[in-house]
Amino acid sequence: MSEFLRSWLVLVVFGGLAVAVVGTFLGLGSLLRPQRATEQKVMNYESGVDPQGDRWSQSNIRYYVFALMFVLFDVEVVFIFPWAARLEAYGMFGLVEMAIFIFILALGLFYAWRKRLLRWI
Amino acid sequence: MLLNQFLLLAAALFAIGVYGVLARRNGVLVLMSIELILNSVNINLVAFSAVSATVGGEIFALFIIAVAAAEVGVGLAMVLLLYRNRRSIDLTEIDQLRG
Amino acid sequence: MFAQAETVATPEVLWWALVPLLVLAGAAVLLLTVASLVRRLPEWLPAAWTIVAGLAVLVSVVPLWNEVQDDGARSFLAGAVGIDGSTLFVTALLAVAVVATALLSRAYLTREDLPGVELYVLLLLSAAGGVVMASANDLIVLFLGLELLSIAVYVMAALHLRRIQSQEAALKYFVLGAFASAFLLYGIALVYGATGATGLARIAGYLSTTILLEDGMLMAGFGLLLVGLGFKVAAVPFHAWAPDVYQGAPTPVVAWMAAGVKAAGFAALLRVFVLTFGSWSGEWQPAVWGLAILTVLGGSVVAVVQTDVKRMLAYSSIAHAGFLLVGVQAASDRGTAAVLTYLGVYTLLACGSFAVVTVVGGAGDDRHGIDAYRGLGARRPWLAGAFAVLLLGQAGVPFTAGFVAKFGVIAAATEGHSYALAGIAMVSAAVAAFVYLRILVALYMEDRHLEDDDEAGAVEVDPAPWGPRIVITVSVALVLVLGVVPGPLVDLAKDAVPVLVGG
16 A cells, blocks of 8 residues: 555545444434433524424525625635745735735625625615 | 556546536536636646655746636636526637637 | 845846737726826726727837847746747737727627727736746746736627627637647646746747657647647637627627737747747647648638628638638748748738628627628618628738638648648638638629618618728738738748747
């Protein structure tokens, strides 16, 4: 077995142990505890309030704009992290570059705001 | 390093993605299949990068992640536009353009 | 507390060489900012702004061209971006296409009553992407340019809010385009794996000095790259999107797709295949050979049976892509120069033809059947005459620029001893001529019965606004002038043969 695979073996053993331990305790618990279900007990837990509606609820399609914008801006972080890690090394050049980058990102957000896409409906 | 395993994994993901684009009718699933192909490319690039000890591949993977997000943003918006007009995201119902 | 960080050498940037790109991207960003700040922008402003930006790029290309001709090609930004004759040539073509598209868009948006800052912003960004592609010296940069170009065009295709065809075309274009990009990326990944570099100069150096014992991965990379770029330039068998998208998308956007996107796609094809993989041309030439034959034949033959003029022009643009591939297949300087000449001529022809289609399309952008063109010669002699010249140019009739273009690529093919390919290209040029003839016959020979007209709601063509009028006039004039005096364009294209610099 290669060095590479052996290093992953530790992870596999560790993961297996974790599953085994949790499984054992949960299994023992379900064997030992008394089971007397009433309607109140099996009701969905919603912070103590009586639950409303079904368990399966769809969120409104209107919110997709927020989801999309979140994804778009969130992903740009992949460029900011490496830059931040070596901020000092890049000096002024890096600072200016990142300023331009963030300015253009912010411009996108600004445009969305002026287009009234950011209003919570 | 086991380059071959990575390449096989990437090739499998690529094949699944291509199948998904060609065979699926649901617009969102087609988008997901395209993402799958892009991620298979990322696996390839990172594996090659590790083998050849150059950083080009890893940087490329970062760019692909960012561009894929932009692409899927546009794609989802288009699928939603289609949904608004037709109440369906079935791509086989796109039939207005015929020669 | 912190160790003194060692400074990283910042890459050298030749700012002067980036001027065209900065103008386009800067104009787009500025336009978007102003449009977000000011609630009601004067209607003419975005178009005028875009045209000014396009003209500024054209002007800025001239000193750069002289610089490159005197001091040779350069590469900068750590070898990721290069500037050479072909970069500037294609940049100028893109600028021309931007100006033409902006002129058409203004008239189109007014007629269709559409809001219109986004179209211009996207057009400028897309052109910036094209410039990035033409100056890419690294596969990463090439990919970024391609995506900037493509994503902007996907959205542009969807911009007609009230035509469901526009949105369907956009979605189709998007799905197939993204699919193609994914193939291209997989190809890039394999080439990177085989050569260990993403820089074009490094790859070229590696390929010309190393003998690979197992070249399977490299070959697969070549193939996938060819598939990806073939999709973008609409080569048969990867052309399925083109007719539908051309038919559905707003006509000015189609002009940009035909002129701009194709120019950028072929710039990339030249840079990657002819330039970078040049030492392995024996391996990829057969594939391009097959692609070229399928494309010239497929485009010409299928165009014959179309009834929609936009679809006809779509198939003819596919056939043009085939002729361009004939030039790429030659893998020689002469072939490259011929491709660049062809691109120059085709930019004019595409802009002019789609300008006519924009005018004839009328309000609603849906009168594109060949019926709308019947008898146009009698009712609108100037418009019909211009269209006739442009169609003859597309057919490659002597004394139009189209002849010079077609002659160039076929001569390059015969010089490379691809006689079969040259022969087939000529045959399909003749077949394609039939298509243009069909439109010409409709324009002049077929008289419509006027009494029928009145009952059918008289499809009268509105007078052309000044935007399309300028585009049509200039393109027709240039097509005729270049047909008689092709020297300047051909010489420019010869000087524009790309070079790889840097490592």
